[in-house]
Amino acid sequence: MPASASASSTTPAAGSTIHLPKTSESEQLLKIRHSMSHVMAMAVQKLFPRAQVTIGPWTETGFYYDFDSPEPFTEADLKAIRKEMIRIINKKLPLERIEVSRAEAEARIRAQNEPYKLEILAGIQEPITLYTLGQEWWDLCAGPHVAHTGELNPQAFELESVAGAYWRGDEHNAQLQRIYGTAWETAEQLAEHKHRREEAKRRDHRRLGTDLDLFSIEDEAGAGLVFWHPRGARMRLLIEDFWRQAHFAAGYELLYTPHVADLALWRTSGHLDFYSESMFGPMAVDERLYQLRPMNCPFHVLTYASRLRSYRELPIRWAELGTVYRYERPGVMHGLMRVRGFTQDDAHVFCLPEQITAEILRILDLTEEILSAFDFRSYEINLSTRPGKSIGEDAVWELATAGLVEALSRKGWAYTIDEGGGAFYGPKIDLKIEDAIGRMWQCSTIQLDFNLPERFQLEYVAADGSRQRPIMIHRAIFGSLERFFGIMTENYAGDFPFWLAPEQVRLLPVTDEVLPFAEQVLSQLSGAGIRASVDHSGDRLGKLIRNGEQMKIPVLAVIGAREAETAAVSLRSRRDGDLGSLPVAALLKAAERANLERGATLELASPGKEHS
Template sequence: MEQSPMLNSEPSEQPEKIHLPRTSESETLQRIRHTTSHVMAMAVQKLFPKAQVTIGPWIENGFYYDFDQPEPFTEQDLKKIQKEMVKIIKRKLPVIREEVPREEAQRRIKELGESYKLEILADLEDPISIYHLGDEWWDLCAGPHVENTSEINPKAIELESVAGAYWRGDASNTQLQRIYGTAWENPEQLQEYKRRKQEALKRDHRKLGKELGLFIFSDPVGPGLPLWTPKGTVLRTLLKDFLTQEQLKRGYLPVETPHIGRVDLFKVSGHWQNYKEDMFPMMAEDEEAAAAEQGFVLKPMNCPFHIQIYKSELRSYRELPMRLAEFGTVYRYEQFPVG
């Protein structure tokens, strides 16, 4: 009797997993992404001569550049910019670093009429580092970069989106347009990144929260402030119970602390001196108390309170390390959250 071909067949090979290094893990990616951001800025200024550049660093999954541009960038504009970027890359332009005196850098910037670069220049230390793409475009930059645009694979880059960003992160300054992009060492990495991004979108908490009825948002309450529904609150409680048990297994002790504390507490911790601008305003009983900084503030971090718990009794070195855990709410008056 003939054996079934299925029994003779070799096990099908699993597709090889593609590793996507973070920018911080790969100096190669740092150079590729940093240079690609400059290529994008060069392309933007060629297509939109009125656009002024500001800053353009690499970030964990790509890069961005902020522009002061009179008209908003459209999806069609991004396609044109990317097409121009490919042309620039294929020209195999050398990427050359130059050090110049401050006065020379200032003279060149004034010739270009780039007001933002003048502000950036004021914060830089001598000598001033400039990077050129060929002999047509340059920017103030410390690097690192690739040596030639040919080191960038044009099939491994993609512009992703446009967002608003205030100059120097200050809402009182001009609102700029930030173009985000991604760049990889090869097309396979780019495709894997896009696949993972699509998978992540399916699991986006904003999408799932709405679809599952876990929380809602309300204009009278304010943007970004969720109102948890009964269903969502039950889910939160179950997750907190699970996490509490996991923390207890690992030696963490649960605590709870107030949402506000005296200003003096945060003077001791250093938050008041170094972080005051990113904290909500002090609440004081009267003008005299406010002038003397004798009031309360919403806590920006939990740790000053946890230190007070530690200090509440004599401790032995045998208790160390002491691990405290809290599902605490912290309040920060900032445009973007920090760690």
């Protein structure tokens, strides 16, 4: 399936025919949500006169406003605020744009005793505009808005939650209360949005990680550090092994590099100048300062620089599952999606300028192969070009950008161009994957780099004997194993395909008398590389089955006296239902084939006989 640049984070969910456009795709929704945020702020200040407003922008699916209020908002308060909003909507109050001088705006703000607005005003360029809501309420705003509140549908909005937020996003500033809301044109759109929101909760990887015993984040060890439990570790190993074999087949070699290095390396690479806020502090060892790595790139660069290279050796393709450490603020960490220690599926290609197109195309092919194995086949692709501030010669930038364009064209993938959105060190391709409920996730990136080869004085001997700089390509496909694992878990809702499941088959002995046979079957399965277990709990069959279903095990194999006598099992598949009685040898063959072919479920050679 070809990638699509038009895929949306609000693509209709499976079975749905209702399209939910993002705010950035709909001028009408932009006006509705912007206006609804003002209506909410007006309602809050009517009910809570001591609450001060700060900022209240739209989001892609709704809106929010931040308030400095002495009273913490409760669920009951949200209901009261919503009722007041409906009263305001029904009044059909006009929303009018007024252009004022800076002095008049400041006078209005001081009269209301709104210090946050003074700070906002200081950062606004003239002309200064505000929007009034009737004659009762106003705020600094550039718009746009609906003409009057009667254009807002009181049946198509909801106040969703309250969260903490720091003023200006700085944890050293005052903590505010943020009320999130959503608004749509119709009640049907709101209902669909709520359905998808509930579906997202059901798929939350943090809950599933606990329920399925995959991973945890232990406070005693520190925030943002992941503990992989045996079941999750099995899956990670499967993912890593698949990744390695795919890279070997694609012409890569693997590297293993240190987790720390002398601080001077990070000065040379530029990370101390441009990335220090996201780095942990250095540690003193033998009177030298060492730094935990936030990136793998400088280590690959040093490996390249360990000896002089010839043009005949290029391209060089090196990949590494390299664990890095970055300081993330407490408020932004989120399960596996944002952590402080994570493993990047990093790779770097050192090539000649004329090899760029071919190498980018190889990377796109490998990206498609790997992502497709996990059922991600629809993508949103952006090509980012040279920004105003950048390094490198014009000719090299033009050649590099043309190489990216040509590779995408030959691949047949649609994309959008982000003019000036590239890194200062080179153009790039970013790829978002669409999950089962239409959400888009940033994962893969391909970046050309003219900076590190220059900083580290990388060279190769050209055909004419001169010394030239290689082109360096950074690329990651998963982005990070942790984040991809979280995305994948939510995509499957924890119901993993057979080849990837941490426990593929659970044997359910009906009585103690058949336990010896169950252990024999377990030995055969394990010997064939099938991840299996025996439930020794002694519970009744109904509970044995329920327990297996709760753990989302792909295949449950019931063993009773008849099965033990005939060397068979009675199979129940999560995806295909009751498969009937099957000889153990046939189960082994089907499971081995599913693993080899990375199958979602067992493909039986012939229908099993019904069991009694």
